[in-house]
Amino acid sequence: MPELTSVKDALGQLLSAFNRLPAENVSLARALGRVLAEGVSAPLDLPPFTNSGMDGYAVRAADTHPAPQTLTVIGDIPAGLTPELKLYPGQAARIMTGAMLPEGADAVIPIEYTDQPVFDPNQAFPHSITARQSVQPGDFIRPLGQDIRTGQAVLPAGRRLRAQDLGLLASFGFTTLKVVRRPRVALLSTGDELVEPGLPLPPGKIHNSNSVMLGALVRQFGGKVCFQSTVPDQPQAIREMFARALEQSPDLLITSAGVSVGAFDYVRDCIETDGQLTLWRVNMRPGKPLAFGSYQQIPVIGLPGNPVSAFATFQVFVVPVLHTLLGLPAESRPQVTVTLSETIESDGRETYARALVTWQDGAWHARLAEHQGSGNLLSLVRANALLIVPSGVKSLPAQAQATAWWLNADLS
């Protein structure tokens, strides 16, 4: 039996087989959570013209000294127009937030600082106002280019786009963006014991839970499920499933089950025969039987069939692969240092235990969530983190520190 590969070495081998995917155009309305393929520089100054920061009166600041001063109002400047008027000494113009400052003005007095503190939409501007406070040149105005200068780099390639980023890009006038194409993932499950949800469960069978769970994980981490199928443990059925999956041009094949040491674990056999098996069995718990290779030049990651093992190996190996395909840092994930509330036993393999992490007395504390059998999905449901017991460690005592990966983040 070959020696087990360490998690670190296995991940390094995997990642070296992947590069960032090419870009595609998407509309801003559909770009939330997508990853920028190219850095963006400002195509214009923002604000694009000097404008009022308040509803108030455009003035010559000098005219407001000393306060109070009464000024003649010569017109209205609504937002959206180029003002045709020009201010001369002693004059003011009613101006709305965002409206262009008229020639001659160098400041704005908010209406709250005048004797007419409310604008009535149904009434014309007053003939005069009294400025109760003085202003300095530049007060309550937003100069051209104050926020952003043309050519300024504002968003880097590899940025995962948030609502506020999209707002800024819209303010540049963009309607589409170049983002990294979503990784196309084919999900292939095997198992004579599997019955699809919705069908009755004969004795000895279980419902297929991995297809739904892995499909949701692929979507959660920015991929697209381009193919999904479950077949019995028969070499011919498995070969046909691979062939059908390849028709969908996947960037990545993910198999579930069939890679362990069972007599009917034909998936690994199929990869070895028709493709290349470059790695098999990793020194981790759960998830030892992980396989990696290629099938007709397309990378294939073989996950164990046990739901908890499939989940853990997805987090450890598939998430960094999806990140790499998307142009994100491979191993960026929300994590935290925790203090153990109980002793945690391992068998010396790098262990990913389902844990419940809570905040108590100024620190994060972790305990195990339910029993840790690799078939026990309830333990994953109760967990909010994966707690890592390093390779070679057989026991972490209570009060020891450890690293935990949050399992709740990244959910919209």
Next chain:
Amino acid sequence: MPELTSVKDALGQLLSAFNRLPAENVSLARALGRVLAEGVSAPLDLPPFTNSGMDGYAVRAADTHPAPQTLTVIGDIPAGLTPELKLYPGQAARIMTGAMLPEGADAVIPIEYTDQPVFDPNQAFPHSITARQSVQPGDFIRPLGQDIRTGQAVLPAGRRLRAQDLGLLASFGFTTLKVVRRPRVALLSTGDELVEPGLPLPPGKIHNSNSVMLGALVRQFGGKVCFQSTVPDQPQAIREMFARALEQSPDLLITSAGVSVGAFDYVRDCIETDGQLTLWRVNMRPGKPLAFGSYQQIPVIGLPGNPVSAFATFQVFVVPVLHTLLGLPAESRPQVTVTLSETIESDGRETYARALVTWQDGAWHARLAEHQGSGNLLSLVRANALLIVPSGVKSLPAQAQATAWWLNADLS
């Protein structure tokens, strides 16, 4: 001018106008991130039958003492079938992970503990094996109901569904779930100065950034944009926009701009005339002109037009409303206590400053992101948190502690 309402009171008034929305059925494949409308109890035991936890040999544990012991292999038990054989003393059966334990067996010996540590998928089971280690009754088996008992409560109403939750629900055989319907949100923007992205920008105009940003925020927090329109600052155009929005049966109307004290701020006027304005102007910065009321019995939240103000008021008021409509705790959000790296000035209003929070020397530190003008979207793009300066505080000194809301979380 009426007194400003505190953020706390304003939020209380808003939330009292909303209840959880009704349930709808969705398929498991589309349920990631949706909120369970009803608690789920297990409809069956898991595992549904006692099965092998390993690839190995089903045995009578007593037969393995003392090790080593040679046993006669009488058959194969693949996963998915009801074994027809029965073990008698001195016998073993080759069994796969997940396969049902045969009558007479009370333990499994993993193949690693035998003299035949590899299963060859192309060869029949051996005539005999030697168990190199002894096992105890129950070893390496997963008893019926070990993980979950029929009737056990496993997921509560109000649970936002993760991939692993969906896996568990699939293992129960469910194909659809009752989840809370997505809030239907109509987005209404006004402004003579607004030009849609993609169109050329005449002098005095700016591109409409709020529609894209608010649309993305609605989707990020679980809502659905059922209507979106931008019209000029004209009462008739605004009334028509409201009428068209109502045809889409929104649960919530969100307006952007037109609620301040400007002479052309007709949105507030329109709500007052045709509906009910129950709240206007909140003691916060940015975002003072926030309005709340109803229009033909549908709740309407009037956000300020400045992009940063619109963003901040969305976070403070709309997010808790969407949470309430979805049946989630109104004010649950990822937050952190930070130490200020610089003095932060305020004007006494409850302030939501755009901040950059970083981890240094074992603590979270915050500083302001760019200049804090309410039109400056770049400051939001650079920020990863909103830092709260409480009401009545005019200055928070460097090294003081404050609360910050993360702006990066919840992104899939």
